[in-house]
Amino acid sequence: MPRVFNQKIKILYLMRVFLEQTDEEHPMSVKELITYLNNLGISAERKTVYDDIETLRNFGMDILNRREKPAGFYLASREFELPELKLLVDAVQSSRFITSRKSRQLIGKLESLASVYEARQLRRQVFVENRIRTMNESVYYSIDEIQRALNEDRQISFQYCEWTVEKELRLKKNGERYLVSPWGLVWQNENYYLVAYDEKCEKVKHYRVDKILQIQIENQPRDGKEIFKNYDTGELTSRTFGMFGGREETICLEAHNRLVGVVLDRFGRDIMIHRKDSEHFKTLIRVNVSGQFFGWIASLGPDAVIASPEEVREEYREFLEKSLSNYK
The missing domain is CATH 2.30.30.100 (SH3 type barrels.)
Structure with a gap:
């Protein structure tokens, strides 16, 4: 390649080597940077490498010079820190709707955001109980x-x-x-x-x-x-069970105090909670009445009761009776 072109592309290769090959535990000396460039067919001198490093710093790259061993220059901070990348990798691996093949591809792209040494720490297996992956890419x-x-x-x-x-x-x-x-x-x-x-x-x-x-x-x-126009998607997800439809109803729910966390996790902290007595509370919640909602109520056991409306109470009784009939 012409010498002028070599000098123009040199700083891009330096940027890449800092992104891919360096971190605090793996700095590179100026001598190693010159060798790296020479292997690419690009001639470089110590002074020009120092100048290029300063240009990359002015560009916004957080390149530091480590004095103690191992000594050298390294990229100190990135767009994503390693704990953030680990969190994203865990989310990808544990997601059911992402296929195994696509999961590997996405994790490979996440690895490219870290140094090659940090990327090794991202290659770990996250085990999620009863995870079933989709097959539809x-x-x-x-x-x-x-x-x-x-x-x-x-x-x-x-x-x-x-x-x-x-x-x-x-x-x-x-x-x-x-x-x-x-x-x-x-x-x-x-x-x-x-x-x-x-x-x-x-x-x-x-x-x-x-x-x-x-x-x-x-x-x-x-x-x-x-x-x-005024549809609250967040509110939709709290009142819809398993994303199954059903008519909207305001339910008065009475439950033992030990279940207050379960109810708040499901419907959010904006709902009004009132004490019924020293051991129980009651609240009004908007739900889509469906078999999935009744299944959720049943999972809470005898410590949760649909207090009103009577129509929904009757539907719940029928739901339980039909379920029980399968075990006679």
């Missing part, structure tokens, strides 16, 4: 298309799947395409859900993104603006 494409439709204020269409007893995904409605207006993505129970308005049914519906196939952005503008 189109989820990434679907999320991207949904976000684009949200930004462009347009409807989407797609095919939707369900699992069969043979453990195979089967198209619902014989492959008929669903046409909805997307209004958000919700992360719940380790899955992504599309929150959308179905104009045909005039309802807000939820769809598991990993069960969406052949998504397409349509030309029609989104419907449901009035419904979603």
Whole structure:
């Protein structure tokens, strides 16, 4: 390469070696930096290397000179610190909706944000009890298309799947395409859900993104603006159990004081808690009444009671009786 070009590209290679090969425990001396450049066919002198390091510092790179052994220059701070990268790697590895292959790819990209030495610490296995990974890699494409439709204020269409007893995904409605207006993505129970308005049914519906196939952005503008004008997605996730639908109801829940943490974790700290007596509290919560909600109540045992409305109490009694009938 021409000498002038070599000098122009030299500082870029120095930037790369600081990013990839150095940290506090692995600095590089000027002599080692010159050798590194010479191996790339780039001639360098001590003075020009010092000048380039100063230019990189002025550019914003936190390059320090370690005096004690091992001595040399190293990149002291990065966009992501090692504990932050470990946290991200753990999140990727423990996520059910990310396939094993995609998980390895993402972790490889996260490793590139650390030095080669720190990257070794990111190659660890996180074990999550009962984790089942999705096999549908189109989820990434679907999320991207949904976000684009949200930004462009347009409807989407797609095919939707369900699992069969043979453990195979089967198209619902014989492959008929669903046409909805997307209004958000919700992360719940380790899955992504599309929150959308179905104009045909005039309802807000939820769809598991990993069960969406052949998504397409349509030309029609989104419907449901009035419904979603003051829609609180965070509140939706607290009152919807397993993202199953159901009619909205305000429930008076009475429970033992030991369950107050469970209720606050589920519905947030903004709900009003009142003492019923020295050992029990009561609260009003907005929920979508469904079998999943009744299952959650049942999991709390006899220490939690639906106090009102009576209609929901009756539905819960029927739910328990039908469940109990399976064991007679």
